[in-house]
Every structure is written in structure tokens, then in C-alpha cells.
Amino acid sequence: MGRNRITIIRPSGKWSLINLKELREYKDLFYFLVLRDIKILYKQTILGFTWAIIRPVFSMIVFSVVFGKLARVSSDGVPYPIFNYTALVPWTYFSASLTGSIQSLISNVNILTKVYFPRVFVPLTPITAKLLDFAISFSVLLIMMAWYNIWPNANIIFLPALIFLMFITASGISLWLSALAVQYRDVRHATQFIVQLLLYAAPVVWPASLIPAKYRLLYGLYPMAGVIEGFRSSLLGTRPMPWDLLLSGTLSAFLIFFTGLSYFRKKERIFADVA
Amino acid sequence: MLPEGLSIRVENLSKKYRIGIKDEIPDNFLASVGKLLKEPIKNLKRLKGLTRFSDREEKDVIWALKDISFEVKQGEVLGIIGPNGAGKSTLLKILSRITEPTSGSAIVRGRVGSLLEVGTGMHPELTGRENIYLSGTILGMKKAEIDRKFEEIVEFAELSKFIDTPIKRYSSGMRVRLGFAIAAHLEPEVLLVDEVLAVGDVAFQRKSIGRMGKIAREGRTVLFVSHNMAAIESLCNRVIYLREGKIVKEGKPDEVITAYLKEYADGLPYSSLERHPGRRRGMEPVLKGIRLLNKEGKPQSVFRVGESILFEIDLDPRGERYGKPRVSLSIRNSLGIQVSKLATWIEGIKWEKIDSRARAKCLWKDCRLVPGLYYVNVSFSSDIPIVDYVENAISFYIEEADIYGSGKLGTGIFLPDFHWEIKPYEEN
Numbered sequence: 001m002g003r004n005r006i007t008i009i010r011p012s013g014k015w016s017l018i019n020l021k022e023l024r025e026y027k028d029l030f031y032f033l034v035l036r037d038i039k040i041l042y043k044q045t046i047l048g049f050t051w052a053i054i055r056p057v058f059s060m061i062v063f064s065v066v067f068g069k070l071a072r073v074s075s076d077g078v079p080y081p082i083f084n085y086t087a088l089v090p091w092t093y094f095s096a097s098l099t100g101s102i103q104s105l106i107s108n109v110n111i112l113t114k115v116y117f118p119r120v121f122v123p124l125t126p127i128t129a130k131l132l133d134f135a136i137s138f139s140v141l142l143i144m145m146a147w148y149n150i151w152p153n154a155n156i157i158f159l160p161a162l163i164f165l166m167f168i169t170a171s172g173i174s175l176w177l178s179a180l181a182v183q184y185r186d187v188r189h190a191t192q193f194i195v196q197l198l199l200y201a202a203p204v205v206w207p208a209s210l211i212p213a214k215y216r217l218l219y220g221l222y223p224m225a226g227v228i229e230g231f232r233s234s235l236l237g238t239r240p241m242p243w244d245l246l247l248s249g250t251l252s253a254f255l256i257f258f259t260g261l262s263y264f265r266k267k268e269r270i271f272a273d274v275a
Numbered sequence: 276m277l278p279e280g281l282s283i284r285v286e287n288l289s290k291k292y293r294i295g296i297k298d299e300i301p302d303n304f305l306a307s308v309g310k311l312l313k314e315p316i317k318n319l320k321r322l323k324g325l326t327r328f329s330d331r332e333e334k335d336v337i338w339a340l341k342d343i344s345f346e347v348k349q350g351e352v353l354g355i356i357g358p359n360g361a362g363k364s365t366l367l368k369i370l371s372r373i374t375e376p377t378s379g380s381a382i383v384r385g386r387v388g389s390l391l392e393v394g395t396g397m398h399p400e401l402t403g404r405e406n407i408y409l410s411g412t413i414l415g416m417k418k419a420e421i422d423r424k425f426e427e428i429v430e431f432a433e434l435s436k437f438i439d440t441p442i443k444r445y446s447s448g449m450r451v452r453l454g455f456a457i458a459a460h461l462e463p464e465v466l467l468v469d470e471v472l473a474v475g476d477v478a479f480q481r482k483s484i485g486r487m488g489k490i491a492r493e494g495r496t497v498l499f500v501s502h503n504m505a506a507i508e509s510l511c512n513r514v515i516y517l518r519e520g521k522i523v524k525e526g527k528p529d530e531v532i533t534a535y536l537k538e539y540a541d542g543l544p545y546s547s548l549e550r551h552p553g554r555r556r557g558m559e560p561v562l563k564g565i566r567l568l569n570k571e572g573k574p575q576s577v578f579r580v581g582e583s584i585l586f587e588i589d590l591d592p593r594g595e596r597y598g599k600p601r602v603s604l605s606i607r608n609s610l611g612i613q614v615s616k617l618a619t620w621i622e623g624i625k626w627e628k629i630d631s632r633a634r635a636k637c638l639w640k641d642c643r644l645v646p647g648l649y650y651v652n653v654s655f656s657s658d659i660p661i662v663d664y665v666e667n668a669i670s671f672y673i674e675e676a677d678i679y680g681s682g683k684l685g686t687g688i689f690l691p692d693f694h695w696e697i698k699p700y701e702e703n
Contacts, residue, residue, distance in 0.1 A: 006277060007387065009372060010380040029412035036409055040400045043441075114391045115413055116372040183322055269375040272368065273292070274322075 017262055023118055030121050030128075037100075037129035052133035053140050055096075056088040063088075067205045076207045076238035082141075082148050086235055087204040087228045089141050090166050093134040094224055095195045100126030101174035102191050105182050105271060112271050119268040120261070123178040127170050134163075145235065155234035155241050162230040165246070169223040169253045175260030179267040183274050203228050209239065220248035223256075277382045282465055282496035283347040283370070288379035289520075290340040290365050339365040341520040342379070349384075350494040354501065354511035354528060356535050361517040363500040367391060367467045370498065385464025385496075388415055392469075394454025399443035403434055403453055406442055410457050424460045432456035459486045466490060469500045484510070504532050504648050504670060508609045532648065536577050536672045545574065546669040548653070553666035561597070561655045561663040563589040563632075567671055570638075576669075579676035580646060580690060586617075586637040588653060596630040597657035604637060605652040606644075614644060614688050629657075643690045646675045 023030075042048045060081055067073040068080030075083035101123040105112065108122050145151070181187035202224045203210075211219050220226055220242075226249030229242040277284055340362040347353050355363045368374045370381055371389035396413035397406045407428055411421040421428075429435050432452045442450055468487065484506050491497050491510060501507050507514060507528060514531040516524040524534050548554070548562045568585040569575045578584055586604060603618035617637055619626070650670045655663040675684060684690060 005385060007372070007383045008380065009369060009376065009383065011376055011378055026412075028416075028418040031418070032409045032412045036398055036401065036405075039405065040398060043400045111396045111413060113368075113373060114395045115389055115415075116387075117413060117415070272374045 017258070017265065018120075019118070023120075026118055026121070029117055030125070033121055033125040034129045037125055038132055041129070049133075049136060052136040056085065056092045056137045057140065059088055059092070060085045063205050073206050074210065076209060076232070076236075078150065078236050078238055079148055082144050082150065082236065083207070083232070083238070084205060085141060085144060086232050087202070089134065089137050090162075090227050090231055091199065091202060091204050091224070092137060093130055094166060094170050094227075095199065096133065097127040097130040097170045098174060098177070098195055099191055100130065101170075102177045102181050102187060104174075105178050106185075106188065119271060120175070120264060123174045123264075124171060127167065127174060131167075141235070150236055152235050153237040155237070157234075158230065158241060159234050162227055162234070165223060165230075165250060165253055166227045168257050169227065169249075172253060172255075172257030172260045175264040176256065179260075179264045182267070182271055198222075198224070207232075207238075208242065208245065216242075216244050217248050220245035221252045223249035223253040225249060277384055280349055281346055282349045282351070282385070283345075283381065283383050283498075285346070285370075285381045286344050286379055288340055288343045288366075288369065288381055289338060289377050290362070290369060290374070291336050291377045292339050293336055338520045340369070340376070343517075343520070343522060344379075345515060345522065345525065347496055347498065349496055351513060352491045352497045352499060352511045354499050354507040354514040354531075355517060356501070356504070356507060356514060356532065357517035357523075360519075362520040363517055364391070364469055365520075366517070367469050367498065367500060370465075371467050383465055386415065387465045387467065388461040388463030389467040390414075390458050390461070390469065391467070393451050393458065397442060397450070397454060400441055402441050403429075403432075403438040403445075406453065407457055410454065411460075414458060414461055415463065416461065420462075428456045428460050431459060455483060455486075459483075459490075463495070465496045465498070467498045470502065504536070504609070504672075508532060508648055529647065533577065533672055533674055536648075548665050548668055551665050551668065553652075553668060555664045555666070558661075558663045558665075559593075559595070561590055561592055561595075562653055562665055562668070563591045565589075565651065565653055565669045567669060577672045577674055578642060579674055580684070581641050581643055581676055581678045584639045584642050584671065586639070586651070588635045588637075590629060590633045590635060590655065592629050592631065596628055597662065598628050599658045600626050600629045601656045601659075602635045602637075603654045603656075605654070607650045607652065608644075608688070609648045609650075612688075614649070641692075642673065643678070643692070644673050645684070645686065645688060645690055646673050648672050 042051060045051065047054065063084045064081045068075065068084065073080070104122045104126055105119075112119070112122070177187055177191070181191075201222060208216075208219070208225055208229045226242055226245035226247075229239070229245055232238050233241045343362075343366065355366065357363055365374070367389065368391070369376050370383060371387055371391070373389070373391075394410065396410045398409065401409065407425065408418065408421055411428075412418065429438055432449075432455075434449060434453055434456075437445065437449070442453065445453070487497070487499070487506075487510055497510075499507065499511060511528050513526065514528045515522055516531045516535050518538075524531050545564060545566045547564045549560060549564070554560065566574060566587040566589075567576050568587065569578070570583040570585065572585065588602060588604075590600075590602075601619050603616065603620070605613055606615040606617070607613050617639060619635075648670060649672070650667050652664070652666045653668045654661055654665075678684070678690065
């Protein structure tokens with residue numbers, strides 16, 4: 001198998017958005033890269049996987065005090081802590097996977113300059129590995145729902161699609177930024193600050209119902225808006241499913257993903273030279 | 276495209292790199308402010324320029340490879356030699372698709388495994404077992420393949436006791452063993468190897484060379500970059516000599532190696548031993564350097580059969596006082612067989628002591644070894660116990676010379692000065 005495969009090497013050779021056959025051939029590598037990320041993340045820590053819960057839970061406590069109690073931000077009729085935590089679960093995943101993957105090519109440079117394998121695996125590894133943290137913090141959300149006696153409604157069937165949209169959004173942005181960060185290290189310095197801005201741009205501490213109706217489609221171009229409001233709709237049932245936000249969000253998420261993928265594939269051939 | 280029986284075809288392959296040019300430094304305050312403002316724009320240009328080249332000649336561009344063409348048959352072991360910066364590693368990186376050529380093309384048949392370092396992708400926090408799977412898949416193996424070879428890899432690395440220990444607790448030697456064991460069990464059709472044999476102690480190097488030989492005998496195609504001429508000579512069927520990105524010579528190993536060594540004869544006859552990888556563990560670094568000269572005292576590392584060789588060894592006792600010092604040179608051929616020993620105590624030379632820097636000289640009159648590459652191990656001892664020992668301290672090449680006046684040379688290890696006579700019985 002592969003014994004008689006012919007590989008042609010030439011400058012900017014045949015270009016493709018994605019080589020599925022090659023990805024399949026290397027699928028075991030992807031599995032072990034994700035496993036590595038999961039295993040090393042909490043090595044030599046006292047609290048281990050509890051860290052996956054601590055981050056969103058403590059953010060929730062701070063936000064509940066500042067925005068819920070002091071600033072009295074509207075929470076669409078549910079208690080502020082669960083209103084906020086429902087948003088923090090996807091948000092924490094999104095911000096953690098972004099910070100992890102933007103760094104990924106730079107921190108794996110010793111492998112990139114020594115061996116060939118499909119480079120897309122590198123930024124996609126932290127994004128996939130962080131799904132475990134997501135699952136853990138999500139289970140805390142279920143406990144909180146039971147505590148507040150809130151039961152999910154029929155919209156819960158859309159939850160897997162929302163998680164998929166969240167994954168595609170994080171992947172698309174990471175493909176863009178990780179490839180840029182190899183050549184322009186400014187991206188690394190900007191990451192933290194961009195993620196901070198994106199937090200307040202997303203309806204995490206406030207409800208999207210504050211956005212005037214005529215701007216909703218435009219606002220939805222930020223895919224996390226639809227994801228977060230979708231989570232609230234399917235789990236808390238505060239509002240109907242925000243189809244308008246999700247429509248423009250899905251469009252822009254896929255646009256970012258495919259342009260990011262093509263930019264990444266165009267740039268990957270020079271990673272070893274500039275990194 | 277690629278005819279049957281050929282494994283690699285490289286055509287007019289070139290690779291450009293941009294090297295940084297020095298910035299002008301502002302010499303007054305106003306210029307500094309101006310530079311500060313212009314900096315971002317200049318940086319953007321510079322970073323973009325890393326991968327973009329214009330057609331006109333640019334002064335900060337170097338050709339790592341220029342118009343290289345060659346073919347490799349299936350099952351052939353091709354050695355690549357040349358001075359540092361000749362483009363050897365770039366060539367392997369292009370063939371393993373780590374980096375892209377600027378122009379030209381290469382066609383490769385079959386799975387390519389590249390071994391550009393030992394332990395690629397290993398993570399210190401993970402256990403030996405986890406690292407075998409991680410590094411193995413990074414090098415291109417499948418999980419099922421590693422499952423099958425797992426026991427074999429662990430046994431080869433001699434690490435079965437520590438296989439579930441995080442490798443950050445391993446000694447550096449253990450890590451190298453694990454890394455090499457993984458790599459040695461790769462089974463690609465084409466294997467690209469870069470100087471990995473240079474790591475580790477001498478025993479490990481021997482083991483790796485043995486493994487390489489086995490891979491070659493299995494009929495895989497191997498491209499092997501090394502500065503170790505003995506390894507090149509004993510493993511390769513054919514050698515390419517690269518210099519400044521171009522092929523200078525291509526052909527039989529001994530011919531190409533001689534050409535290379537001759538060209539670099541001015542640089543090679545001295546070897547500093549101060550941080551030599553061949554030094555045995557736990558030795559005091561008394562041996563400082565070794566030099567090869569001809570009878571006239573001119574540095575040289577290629578000698579003709581029958582020429583005399585002068586060895587000069589610099590000693591630095593570093594404030595210690597060593598009684599009854601002894602110096603010994605042991606000469607090995609490219610197969611690792613000791614062919615001669617030149618030691619002070621064999622000649623019966625006795626020194627009282629050494630307590631300051633000194634130079635020991637040894638003249639080997641009429642060295643009549645058969646043409647080939649030889650390695651010198653040097654040792655220094657005091658009152659018999661060995662103080663310092665360096666393996667492969669320096670190498671030299673003996674080239675053919677018509678010592679018998681017949682245009683012929685014998686085989687074996689050395690070429691004796693002999694004379695035949697044949698006469699009928701009656702005349703005796």
C-alpha cells in the first residue's frame with residue numbers, strides 16, 4: 001500500500017483546498033496529537049480537570065456580581081448566573097481554543113522543520129482537544145439547570161448543530177490567524193487583546209435582545225452571537241431560536257472557514273522557511 | 276514519468292533563501308525617530324520578502340541548491356557529502372516535502388520516511404509508551420503498524436523497565452535510544468537520513484550504522500547525508516559531492532570521498548579535541564588537539580601510499596601533574612578494524628612527568644597502508660590508568676601511488692616492501 005505511489009515535488013505544485021485521501025492516511029497522527037494535548041494539559045497540576053470548570057465558574061461569579069447585581073443587566077427573565085454561565089460554556093471553549101491554536105504552529109516549529117505531515121492538523125488539534133473541557137463545563141451547566149429547576153425544551157435537538165457551528169467558527173479563525181502568526185508574530189501579541197474584545201462583542205454578559213431588530217442580521221455575522229443565543233434558546237428557553245442570527249452566522253462561519261483553509265494551504269509550504 | 280526501477284528523479288532543482296542584511300544604525304536623535312516611524316513599514320516589507328523573490332539578482336539571496344539533477348535506482352544507497360552550507364540538508368528537506376523548491380522538480384516513488392533528527396515530536400511529559408505512538412505516527416507510521424512492532428521497538432531501545440515513565444525522567448542517552456528505536460522501525464520505500472548517526476556515544480553510533488546497513492540490504496532506497504566518511508564509504512553504493520548548492524562530483528564512494536578530502540585538505544588536518552563527541556565518558560580533557568602533517572611539516576590529510584605521516588598532539592594538563600605520561604595512537608580502517616598502534620611505551624620512550632602544556636610528536640615513516648580512509652583514536656595515560664581517550668579524533672586518507680613501479684597495488688591491510696626472485700634449482 002502506497003508502495004508505488006508517485007509523489008511529485010515542484011514549486012507551488014497542484015493546489016487543492018483539502019486532500020482528503022492524505023488526511024485519512026494520517027488520521028492516526030491526528031488522534032495521537034489530540035491525545036497528547038489532552039494528556040499534557042493538566043499534567044503536574046493539583047486540580048487536574050477541575051481547571052476546566054474553574055475558569056467558566058469563576059467568570060460567572062464575577063460577571064454575576066458586576067453585571068447581574070451591580071449593573072443590573074437584563075437576563076431575559078432567568079436568574080443571571082445561569083443566563084451568564086450558559087453563554088460562558090461555548091465562550092470559554094471558543095476563547096481557549098483560539099489562544100491555543102494561534103500559538104500552535106509556532107510552538108510546534110521543531111516538528112514542522114523536521115518532518116512532513118498535513119499541517120492543518122496542527123491548529124485543529126487544540127480546537128479538537130478543547131472539546132473535552134467543553135464537555136466537562138457543559139456537565140456543570142446541566143447540574144446548574146437542575147438546581148434552578150430549568151428543563152430544556154424541544155429546541156435542544158439543534159444543540160449538536162450549534163456545537164458544530166461553534167467548532168467551525170473556532171477552526172476558521174484559527175486557520176487564518178495561526179498561518180498569519182507564523183510570518184507575522186504581531187498576531188501573537190494581539191491575540192489576548194482581540195479575544196478580550198470579542199468577549200464583550202458577544203452576548204455573554206448581556207442578551208442579544210438588546211440589539212435593535214434592524215441590526216440583527218448584521219450583528220449575526222459574528223457567528224458566536226448566534227451560537228450563544230442558540231444555546232440559551234435550546235437550554236433555557238428564554239427566547240425562540242434566533243434563526244436570523246444563525247443564518248448570517250452560519251454563512252460567515254463557513255466563509256471564514258473556507259477562506260482560512262485556502263489561505264492556510266497556500267501558506268503551509270513556506271512554514272518551514274519562515275518559522 | 277518515472278521509469279520502473281527508478282526510485283527518485285531530481286531535475287534542475289533549485290532553492291533560494293533570503294538571508295538578513297544588516298540594518299543601518301541611526302546616528303542621531305532625529306534619524307532614530309524617523310527610523311522608529313518607518314520601522315513597521317520596513318518590517319512588513321522584510322517579513323513579506325522572506326518568501327517572495329523578484330527576477331533580478333538580489334544581494335541578500337543565496338542559492339542553497341542550484342540546478343541539481345540526479346537519479347536514484349530502487350534499492351540504492353546514495354551518500355551525500357560536502358562542507359557545511361553545501362545544500363545537503365536543504366536537498367533532504369525538499370525531498371521530504373518540508374520545504375518547497377524555488378524551481379525544478381523531483382519525483383519520488385513510494386512512501387518517504389525522513390530521519391532528520393532523533394526523537395522528532397517526542398514530548399517530555401509523556402511516557403515512553405505514549406511517545407512511541409506519538410513520534411511513530413509523526414514519522415508516518417500507522418497505529419496498527421506500531422502496535423505490531425511495539426515490543427520490538429522497546430527491546431531495541433533496551434527500555435522495557437521504564438516504558439511507563441515520563442521521558443523527562445530519562446537520561447539524555449535513554450531518550451536518544453528511544454528516538455532511534457522508533458525511527459529504526461520505519462519501513463518506508465525511501466528513507467532520507469541526515470547526520471542522525473552523529474548523536475549519542477560511540478557504541479550507539481555503531482548500533483545505528485549497523486541498523487542502517489540492514490535497512491539498505493532490505494532493498495530500500497536510502498539517501499544518507501553525513502560527515503562520517505567511514506559510514507558513507509561502508510554503506511553507500513554511490514556518492515554525490517555537493518558544494519555551494521551544486522554537484523561537484525558523483526560516482527564510486529572512494530573516488531568521490533578522496534576528491535572531497537583533497538579539496539578540503541587545508542581545513543581538515545587539524546582537529547580540536549576540546550569538546551569532541553568521541554571523548555569517552557568520565558575522561559579528563561588533557562588531549563587538546565591533533566594535527567596531521569607531511570614529512571616537511573606541511574599540514575595535510577591525504578597521503579600517498581608510502582608517504583610519511585607526522586602526528587602532533589597538543590596536551591594541556593590544566594594545572595595537574597601527571598607522572599609517567601604515555602600517549603598512544605590507534606589507527607582503524609573504515610570497517611573499524613585496528614590496523615596499527617603507535618604508542619610511546621611500545622617504542623620504549625619514557626617521560627618523567629607533565630605539568631604544563633606540551634606537544635607530542637610522532638613520525639610514522641613510510642606509511643604503507645592500502646588506499647582508503649583511516650581513523651585515529653588518541654589516548655593519554657599516566658602511570659598506566661587512562662586519563663583521556665578520544666575516539667575518531669581525526670581521519671586521513673591514503674591514496675594510490677605507484678610504489679611498486681608496476682602500476683599495480685595489492686589488496687589486504689598493508690602493502691609490504693617485497694621482492695620476488697625466481698630461478699631454476701641448479702642456480703641455487
